[in-house]
Amino acid sequence: MGAGYTLAELASRFGGEVRGDGGVRVNAVATIQNATPGSIVFLANPHYRRFLAETCASAVILTSEDAAEAKVPALVTKNPYLLYARVAALLAPPSPSPRGIAPGAHVDPAAKVSADAWIAPGAVVEAGAEIGARAHIGPNCVVMRGALVGEDTRLSANLTLCQGVSIGKRGLLHPGVVVGADGFGIARDVGAWVKVPQLGSVRIGDDVEIGANTTIDRGALEDTVVEDGVKLDNQIQVGHNVRIGQHTAIAGCTGIAGSSVIGKRCMIAGGVGIAGHIEICDDVIVTAFTLVSHSITHPGTYSGSLPMDATGEWRKNSVRFRQLDKLARRVIDIEKKIKG
């Protein structure tokens, strides 16, 4: 942890206004409820405001609205979570990657590996693959022929980049990710399916994070594209030919069917389904468990989940759902009668 930084030093690096003693020194981040002296914490969710008075932290990052209640020196900012993210990255930097090709790595002589990249034990790098400067290919990762990994990109472990896919700089891919498996392309013949060759690839931009066990299929003819700055959580399925716009964030367990286009700066919650061949414009928010079955052409928030209830109540109501059209017709009849 080292000697840390004073609050004034943090403000000068990252912005924020110091309230109280700017000379207080912090060397770790913590949660507001469990902090110990020497740590700096943040308050962003009002749910945790009740801990503000009693925190043992040496400093707190918060908004001007909450600052009055702080009992310790504070960094005041409009976006405490963002400022916290920068402070945390400074105080707890990721451990540096080694350099070179480990014994037990399987690197094809026809692969092109930067001298200061790291290829861990059990990793497989096939012919024609290119691994950029300072890239980290973790244990048991597979980089198939012709795949490209950009500078400073980190493949954690046990994940697969299929042939010819590319990922840009400063990417972070977690275990179990699969980039470039065949899309689900099948053509119906009499009584059987014929596979449609999946001849496109996957192109992933810079600064993209992909969560554990997320899968991104290669395009059928052209490429599946994930633009710069996209953040994908775990267990997301991205179908062939999909395009995800810059700085869009998608939470876990969401599935995107083939050929759909998602705009920039969208926020898609968890467990969402996005139908195939549709378009979602920029700056759309979709709440959890929604099926997006048609295109969205206006920025805004969209929902489609059913509210939870005690099972007894739910059962009564869901039976009525199956009679809803009839109920509506009965109301129309009544309206006619009492008008008449």
Added chain:
Amino acid sequence: MGAGYTLAELASRFGGEVRGDGGVRVNAVATIQNATPGSIVFLANPHYRRFLAETCASAVILTSEDAAEAKVPALVTKNPYLLYARVAALLAPPSPSPRGIAPGAHVDPAAKVSADAWIAPGAVVEAGAEIGARAHIGPNCVVMRGALVGEDTRLSANLTLCQGVSIGKRGLLHPGVVVGADGFGIARDVGAWVKVPQLGSVRIGDDVEIGANTTIDRGALEDTVVEDGVKLDNQIQVGHNVRIGQHTAIAGCTGIAGSSVIGKRCMIAGGVGIAGHIEICDDVIVTAFTLVSHSITHPGTYSGSLPMDATGEWRKNSVRFRQLDKLARRVIDIEKKIKG
């Protein structure tokens, strides 16, 4: 790409009727909107008809209804996507697999590996496993003891076949697939769960494709069965003792609970849930995000997802859902009153 084929040659191999110059030569497939000369494209989705007049392709595969508008030589057929699939497989065949056991592969001396199979670096083949002729065991795949891999079957990378499971001929399994992990069998004791040993296996037929990160559990006592020609997309969960009938296709993120039986030629969309211990007859279509909570005994199309809406509208309506039974009772009361 080589010299390619004339349109007449393609018609003679795969069927379809030539319209225009049958001597035109193609050596690649492309999308109708981005084709270059020398390529052949298809038109199946009416959404793309607008590109027909201006495509730069040398030839197009389409239906007789669309043929009149084609400006380039055409192959006319009832099912353009199917004919395209065959042409694409001819023009862009998969790269051939090497033969032999790579340095860095871990093959138990008591495994039986066909001389012309390929075991890639980092792959593990345990005792008693059998790898058929021309099978491809990709990098870091694990084939546990006693598992059987049929002729010409391809395991891509980083996937696992557990002990004793079998897969037939010409299969294609994508990265992250798990076949034969224990089913979810637990028996409740006072305040704790007792594991129920999962003693069955998994039997997979011929010509089966399994998408990335899909999991198929072994049976509790008898086997989980996936019949010939089944096509599974990514991130599907198949519970223990399930049987999936021939030529059924299932899209991504669908989950099938234990002991359910799905018929032949069904088409299950993405994000569907199928409850346990139910039966779905042949030729059933289930649309996306539907929970199939009881057996389906008649062929047809079934649905159960909630329609998406702007969040404000959705909130008003979903509150009413929780009062739906009461609303229906009030309508009944009104009907009685205005009758009386």
Added chain:
Amino acid sequence: MGAGYTLAELASRFGGEVRGDGGVRVNAVATIQNATPGSIVFLANPHYRRFLAETCASAVILTSEDAAEAKVPALVTKNPYLLYARVAALLAPPSPSPRGIAPGAHVDPAAKVSADAWIAPGAVVEAGAEIGARAHIGPNCVVMRGALVGEDTRLSANLTLCQGVSIGKRGLLHPGVVVGADGFGIARDVGAWVKVPQLGSVRIGDDVEIGANTTIDRGALEDTVVEDGVKLDNQIQVGHNVRIGQHTAIAGCTGIAGSSVIGKRCMIAGGVGIAGHIEICDDVIVTAFTLVSHSITHPGTYSGSLPMDATGEWRKNSVRFRQLDKLARRVIDIEKKIKG
């Protein structure tokens, strides 16, 4: 299978009351419908009662209600499935694990591996990791630096424990599991996302089973916790800072968003979504495909899925759902009118 056990011996080991010849000898378990002589079966689901009269099993485990109809010797108990689980574990024990470090395993000299643990070919154990007595690290598993694996815990294959996570004794993790990948922590800056370092870990208790391709993220600052005796099915996503209470069981494809707390002895069905920052008390049951969007403070059963229907009917009703608030208002108007 060997000579097996008499029914009386089984009753004496595991409880249950013998009806009929306690000297009958069994050496295998089977399903009631496909049993052969020498096997013992169970009847727990009334759906299978029709096979009771004609089973070829040598003995059957069932409740006193069903016992009258048994034609073969029986073990009578209140919980046949539980008694069966114990008998099956006796008659079909898992095959023993080898001991030692296989050639082709990659074990860092600074890892601490118990002398009677097993490290399979292709497994990677990094510096500072500790592998307990009789633990089994299967082929191509990755145990990152500082991770702890308890006694008798079994990691099947191709799965990943990230840096510093810990799992207790007698655990069972199936292929593709990822424990300790970064949680989905991102802070919004102007037009881009800034990663929030994920500095917590994952602590998993004793007797926990985790299904294939399930992912459990590390905490943001404190730890994600899975308590003793928890049973997780396949393809479950557990977000950062989640706590799952003792002996809770969760079925496949369920997703739990960050910072939520689930009580003890809960049963969460498949395809469920649990929102972030909520609490579910002990002894709650949630049925399939429910979105738990707010805290649950009372034990009981909760639901929220839409009932399936033939697509034509479903379409008519789901259109009405989007008009439900208006319909309710019209009913209110009618009520006013006919009162007036």
